Amino acid sequence: MGTINLIWRNSVRNKIRFALTLLSVAIAFFLYTAYSGINTALTASVTEANQLRLNSSHKVSLTRGLPVSYKQKMRSIEGVTSVSYASWFGGYVKDETQQISVFAVDHESYFQMHPEYALDAEQLTRWQKQQTGILVGQKLADNFGWKVGDKVPISTSIWMNRDGHFTWFFTVSAIFQGNSPSVNDNQAFFHHQYFDEARAFGRYEANWFIPQIDKTANAAKVSLDIDAFFENAVEPTRTSTEQVFKKEQTQQFADMAMILRLAVIAVFFTLLLIVCNTMMQVIRERRRETAIMKTSGFSSSYLIILLFLESLLLFGSGAFLGGLVGFIALDQLQYLFSDFLPGISLSPNLFIEMALMIALGAIISSVFPAITLAASSITSDLGTQS
Amino acid sequence: MQKNHYIQLDGVNKSFSKGRESVDILKSFNLSINQGEFVAIMGPSGLGKSTLLHLIGGLDEPCDGTIKIGDVTLSGLSESERTKWRAHHVGFVFQAHHLIPVLTAQKNVELPLILTKLSAKDRQKHGLAALELVDMKERCKHYPSELSGGQEQRVAIARAIVSDPNLLLCDEPTGNLDRKTADDILRLLAELNQQFNKTVIMVTHDPKAAEYATRVIQLEQYLSQNSDNRMADSGYN
Ligand SMILES: Nc1ncnc2c1ncn2[C@@H]1O[C@H](COP(=O)(O)OP(=O)(O)OP(=O)(O)O)[C@@H](O)[C@H]1O
Numbered sequence: 001m002g003t004i005n006l007i008w009r010n011s012v013r014n015k016i017r018f019a020l021t022l023l024s025v026a027i028a029f030f031l032y033t034a035y036s037g038i039n040t041a042l043t044a045s046v047t048e049a050n051q052l053r054l055n056s057s058h059k060v061s062l063t064r065g066l067p068v069s070y071k072q073k074m075r076s077i078e079g080v081t082s083v084s085y086a087s088w089f090g091g092y093v094k095d096e097t098q099q100i101s102v103f104a105v106d107h108e109s110y111f112q113m114h115p116e117y118a119l120d121a122e123q124l125t126r127w128q129k130q131q132t133g134i135l136v137g138q139k140l141a142d143n144f145g146w147k148v149g150d151k152v153p154i155s156t157s158i159w160m161n162r163d164g165h166f167t168w169f170f171t172v173s174a175i176f177q178g179n180s181p182s183v184n185d186n187q188a189f190f191h192h193q194y195f196d197e198a199r200a201f202g203r204y205e206a207n208w209f210i211p212q213i214d215k216t217a218n219a220a221k222v223s224l225d226i227d228a229f230f231e232n233a234v235e236p237t238r239t240s241t242e243q244v245f246k247k248e249q250t251q252q253f254a255d256m257a258m259i260l261r262l263a264v265i266a267v268f269f270t271l272l273l274i275v276c277n278t279m280m281q282v283i284r285e286r287r288r289e290t291a292i293m294k295t296s297g298f299s300s301s302y303l304i305i306l307l308f309l310e311s312l313l314l315f316g317s318g319a320f321l322g323g324l325v326g327f328i329a330l331d332q333l334q335y336l337f338s339d340f341l342p343g344i345s346l347s348p349n350l351f352i353e354m355a356l357m358i359a360l361g362a363i364i365s366s367v368f369p370a371i372t373l374a375a376s377s378i379t380s381d382l383g384t385q386s
Numbered sequence: 387m388q389k390n391h392y393i394q395l396d397g398v399n400k401s402f403s404k405g406r407e408s409v410d411i412l413k414s415f416n417l418s419i420n421q422g423e424f425v426a427i428m429g430p431s432g433l434g435k436s437t438l439l440h441l442i443g444g445l446d447e448p449c450d451g452t453i454k455i456g457d458v459t460l461s462g463l464s465e466s467e468r469t470k471w472r473a474h475h476v477g478f479v480f481q482a483h484h485l486i487p488v489l490t491a492q493k494n495v496e497l498p499l500i501l502t503k504l505s506a507k508d509r510q511k512h513g514l515a516a517l518e519l520v521d522m523k524e525r526c527k528h529y530p531s532e533l534s535g536g537q538e539q540r541v542a543i544a545r546a547i548v549s550d551p552n553l554l555l556c557d558e559p560t561g562n563l564d565r566k567t568a569d570d571i572l573r574l575l576a577e578l579n580q581q582f583n584k585t586v587i588m589v590t591h592d593p594k595a596a597e598y599a600t601r602v603i604q605l606e607q608y609l610s611q612n613s614d615n616r617m618a619d620s621g622y623n
């Protein structure tokens with residue numbers, strides 16, 4: 001207890017310096033937490049994309065549609081086992097600022113190809129049979145208080161229906177959760193067929209196709225074959241593997257993560273210098289006290305351990321603060337980015353990593369002060385005047 | 387037959403090397419002090435009074451010769467053994483009190499007891515007892531900055547005696563104090579010497595302070611006599 005009291009008293013001896021150093025530790029660990037959460041999402045969205053799913057869209061632009069009849073045509077290409085398609089509906093409820101992600105998808109094939117949504121057979125059949133049915137993610141349903149069987153209005157600024165309205169009505173068929181954190185449950189899916197029959201223009205066109213290929217097929221070769229097949233069609237295609245597609249989508253985030261990673265490394269390097277310097281200053285300031293403690297029988301190793309614990313306290317509390325703020329920030333990011341980058345979450349490894357970084361930081365920043373402390377001579381440090 | 391002294395320095399050599407030059411401070415130095423003596427060491431600045439005190443207290447090592455305190459030969463101990471020995475056998479008081487500013491008087495006094503197996507409660511008891519001895523018990527919750535110079539020195543003395551060492555080494559303990567405060571401190575040291583049979587060795591420049599001692603060593607004369615003796619010794623052989 002006496003020792004702990006001494007460590008604590010010593011730590012907060014210079015309050016401003018302690019606060020500033022603590023702040024730099026906290027900032028570093030905040031950045032690390034944020035980086036780690038975003039990185040988890042990036043790697044998850046790339047690795048979880050089905051290796052067998054390709055993505056074909058209009059060669060010119062993602063916003064231009066491809067005829068739904070391409071489904072049969074693509075199916076005939078060697079290596080392709082099944083084909084689905086989907087379109088972007090946009091969508092908001094009541095207020096245009098409350099944007100939600102709603103997609104029209106081929107009800108026959110889409111979820112066979114996307115097992116990650118983890119729909120059970122009963123849910124799927126109910127939805128498939130319900131022409132105006134919509135599958136709603138848990139988070140979205142929670143947000144608007146939607147339940148199975150509810151008739152829900154969703155508006156779009158893009159698609160006018162044949163009645164001349166921009167508000168469409170759907171019936172909630174089922175609510176899904178998905179089987180991994182990278183599944184976005186802030187989305188909804190309805191029948192592309194209903195979409196085509198009810199909209200005023202752009203009918204029987206889909207924004208993108210999802211050809212699924214055989215396990216033995218070569219994704220790159222099949223992609224080229226598909227694009228070659230439609231090369232001279234009115235609507236040519238551009239096909240990539242879903243991984244590539246997603247990667248392109250998330251490239252900006254990847255760049256961000258890279259910058260963040262470099263920043264985190266730089267910040268930690270600087271942090272070590274800062275803390276090391278602080279500890280050196282501490283040792284110099286307490287030279288006489290250290291000498292008197294040695295005089296009273298405290299060994300150098302005991303004093304070095306005190307110093308190390310002081311550094312550990314600094315890193316530990318800084319990491320706790322920074323980690324906490326990072327955790328709160330990630331929670332917000334998770335919500336804000338749920339459409340673009342689902343799966344922002346903390347990996348359980350983060351705590352182990354942080355613990356290691358805390359220990360390592362405390363050790364490294366104590367090395368030079370420890371050497372100074374061990375080498376200092378009692379008799380010359382005592383001096384006579386303080 | 388030679389009497390067994392409590393402190394025994396035999397043929398101690400001590401020199402400091404400054405760059406290429408080496409300065410001899412003590413040469414073939416002998417000294418014996420009995421248990422319960424209050425010895426004042428006086429002499430001009432730079433002569434080696436502090437150095438001598440550091441050697442006796444195991445803060446520094448002689449280049450040559452032996453230093454025996456009680457049954458322990460200091461020169462035979464490693465640095466960490468000397469550190470442990472100091473914790474139990476010596477208390478130091480310096481001209482500057484060297485109290486830790488962030489700890490109260492009481493915590494400062496208890497500090498050396500962290501090294502013992504005493505419980506927190508026992509440490510507190512011992513600490514307060516030491517503070518009571520130096521008449522500072524009422525100020526136990528005060529921080530060093532809230533104490534006067536004399537009071538700080540009393541707390542430093544309490545810290546030096548808290549683990550009940552036999553030997554008290556004081557390097558100009560009253561050097562920073564006015565006459566009256568200095569006398570208070572010296573009376574305290576004399577009391578510790580007489581009532582608790584502590585052996586006290588005090589370096590001082592103040593002849594008044596030396597009056598409290600049972601023996602005064604004028605180091606300058608002592609050094610010359612000492613080497614004369616040596617020469618005489620070798621002459622007879
Ligand atoms: N660590 C050291 N390295 C080199 N020289 C030293 C060292 N310590 C002391 N000296 C030298 O040894 C000599 C004796 O020093 P010491 O401190 O023992 O003197 P002193 O008698 O206590 O003087 P004062 O009365 O001024 O305190 C001085 O010349 C000093 O410069």
Ligand SMILES: [Mg+2]
Nearest residue numbers: 435436437557
């Ligand atoms: Mg001196």
